Amino acid sequence: MRERLHPEEIQADGAGFLPSLAIDTVIFGFHEGQLKILLLEYKNTNWLALPGGFVRETENLNDAARRVLAERTSLQGIYLEQFYTFGDLDRYDPTPLRAIMSAHGLNYSDHHWLLRRFVSVGYYALVDFTKAVPVPDLLADRCDWYDLANLPPLMQDHQKIVQKALDTLRIELDRKLIGFNLLSETFTMADLQRLYETILGQKLHRSGFQRKMLSLEILERLDKQYSGGAHKAPYLYRFAFDKKPE
Amino acid sequence: MRERLHPEEIQADGAGFLPSLAIDTVIFGFHEGQLKILLLEYKNTNWLALPGGFVRETENLNDAARRVLAERTSLQGIYLEQFYTFGDLDRYDPTPLRAIMSAHGLNYSDHHWLLRRFVSVGYYALVDFTKAVPVPDLLADRCDWYDLANLPPLMQDHQKIVQKALDTLRIELDRKLIGFNLLSETFTMADLQRLYETILGQKLHRSGFQRKMLSLEILERLDKQYSGGAHKAPYLYRFAFDKKPE
DNA sequence: TATTATTGTCACAATTTGTTACAATAATAA
DNA sequence: TTATTATTGTAACAAATTGTGACAATAATA
Numbered sequence: 001m002r003e004r005l006h007p008e009e010i011q012a013d014g015a016g017f018l019p020s021l022a023i024d025t026v027i028f029g030f031h032e033g034q035l036k037i038l039l040l041e042y043k044n045t046n047w048l049a050l051p052g053g054f055v056r057e058t059e060n061l062n063d064a065a066r067r068v069l070a071e072r073t074s075l076q077g078i079y080l081e082q083f084y085t086f087g088d089l090d091r092y093d094p095t096p097l098r099a100i101m102s103a104h105g106l107n108y109s110d111h112h113w114l115l116r117r118f119v120s121v122g123y124y125a126l127v128d129f130t131k132a133v134p135v136p137d138l139l140a141d142r143c144d145w146y147d148l149a150n151l152p153p154l155m156q157d158h159q160k161i162v163q164k165a166l167d168t169l170r171i172e173l174d175r176k177l178i179g180f181n182l183l184s185e186t187f188t189m190a191d192l193q194r195l196y197e198t199i200l201g202q203k204l205h206r207s208g209f210q211r212k213m214l215s216l217e218i219l220e221r222l223d224k225q226y227s228g229g230a231h232k233a234p235y236l237y238r239f240a241f242d243k244k245p246e
Numbered sequence: 247m248r249e250r251l252h253p254e255e256i257q258a259d260g261a262g263f264l265p266s267l268a269i270d271t272v273i274f275g276f277h278e279g280q281l282k283i284l285l286l287e288y289k290n291t292n293w294l295a296l297p298g299g300f301v302r303e304t305e306n307l308n309d310a311a312r313r314v315l316a317e318r319t320s321l322q323g324i325y326l327e328q329f330y331t332f333g334d335l336d337r338y339d340p341t342p343l344r345a346i347m348s349a350h351g352l353n354y355s356d357h358h359w360l361l362r363r364f365v366s367v368g369y370y371a372l373v374d375f376t377k378a379v380p381v382p383d384l385l386a387d388r389c390d391w392y393d394l395a396n397l398p399p400l401m402q403d404h405q406k407i408v409q410k411a412l413d414t415l416r417i418e419l420d421r422k423l424i425g426f427n428l429l430s431e432t433f434t435m436a437d438l439q440r441l442y443e444t445i446l447g448q449k450l451h452r453s454g455f456q457r458k459m460l461s462l463e464i465l466e467r468l469d470k471q472y473s474g475g476a477h478k479a480p481y482l483y484r485f486a487f488d489k490k491p492e
Numbered sequence: 493t494a495t496t497a498t499t500g501t502c503a504c505a506a507t508t509t510g511t512t513a514c515a516a517t518a519a520t521a522a
Numbered sequence: 523t524t525a526t527t528a529t530t531g532t533a534a535c536a537a538a539t540t541g542t543g544a545c546a547a548t549a550a551t552a
Contacts, residue, residue: 040294087307477529
């Protein structure tokens with residue numbers, strides 16, 4: 001169970017965290033043929049933002065990202081990759097954050113640590129949509145899935161971060177274990193193909209796709225079969241971690 | 247001409263720079279069949295380190311990397327890519343740096359900003375070995391090329407950073423304009439092949455390699471030919487920036 | 493029991509990659 | 523001057539991979 005933080009903790013001057021450095025996570029899910037990401041909605045504003053956080057002084061950078069991911073999804077052991085570090089000056093605009101904090105009744109000077117410039121390390125995570133339980137952070141009142149294909153405007157440079165995450169996802173799709181981590185434990189070949197098509201934004205040939213996936217030798221075919229359609233029942237597959245480690 | 251910094255500047259408490267954040271650059275060159283990287287050797291110690299630096303408060307992260315690269319090589323407009331951000335706790339070991347500063351007659355408490363924990367953004371650069379003019383930084387007395395195949399021990403986690411840079415280089419070799427940026431303005435197909443073989447650590451077939459490179463349509467064949475060997479003179483090629491932008 | 497949609501797999505074509513072969517040629521040796 | 527040598531540019535063919543369509547199998551529905 002996650003422990004809710006209290007606004008007082010924001011008032012501390014960043015003690016215990018590395019200054020200047022933040023983490024932003026693009027948390028991908030897949031549901032009903034749509035790629036989705038988790039976004040936070042801030043109280044009394046229209047601002048939407050990527051789940052983020054800061055790095056504790058006694059914490060590895062990658063562990064901080066895992067912590068942020070776990071706090072927002074209630075999930076452990078999720079596929080997580082660092083993909084880029086964003087450090088442009090023009091990403092530093094305290095206006096939205098000041099508005100959000102103001103909506104919480106918090107008014108700080110521009111020297112407050114949260115209103116200073118941050119360099120942000122971007123991570124993307126791949127989660128089973130059906131397993132994640134979105135949890136807002138202490139400044140947000142909602143944490144929900146949004147269709148990647150129809151994103152609302154995001155805070156700061158978060159749109160750019162999402163785009164870069166998606167670019168990375170496409171490039172690494174056939175080099176890493178990306179597809180399988182977005183589906184449930186078992187899935188059909190058609191499920192997998194729909195996912196690949198959605199990520200790549202293009203149709204793939206069914207026959208060649210099946211041949212390619214099976215040739216990777218990381219899929220375990222299960223005896224039992226899905227049923228429910230007016231047609232031949234497809235095999236179910238499970239991703240076999242042990243068969244071909246990355 | 248680069249302006250030499252004075253040790254007094256180190257004594258300032260990091261004012262003007264983002265705290266906690268550093269940059270390390272793996273600067274690759276290629277000469278006589280060997281991949282090389284630039285290393286700094288610190289005065290009165292045996293420590294070798296990657297060229298690095300810090301990010302000014304009014305400077306883009308990527309610009310800071312470009313600045314570090316320009317300061318060490320005297321070159322502008324070089325191929326430079328961010329590849330990973332290193333933030334493990336165990337990379338923070340002030341012992342070597344304290345020894346180096348002590349060798350300069352500088353003795354600081356553990357609270358000095360240079361002795362605190364840093365998260366470091368890694369960049370790799372590809373430079374024309376014959377054009378770079380290595381320049382030491384203010385704590386080093388030498389800046390020289392070292393064979394990647396025969397590296398001496400490096401400071402902190404710099405060995406790991408180099409390895410990750412090389413891994414990235416290999417993965418991106420046929421996806422980005424990597425090879426061409428390590429050679430002189432003009433080169434033969436054999437030059438290019440030797441470079442690819444060195445980066446990948448394996449032999450390639452001459453015929454297939456030539457066919458592949460020409461099919462990329464980013465090489466411009468020059469009329470004039472190299473001469474000097476007891477055999478047919480090879481064409482010279484030039485990388486054509488405009489033909490197929492990335 | 494026939495119809496329908498989808499599945500698993502095969503077969504063949506098209507393309508790409510791996511490999512060998514061979515003529516061309518610039519320097520050197522005879 | 524001519525033969526030798528090493529390397530180059532390219533063609534030719536083989537092997538492997540990928541693209542594409544076809545077809546029988548089959549689970550629900552009509």
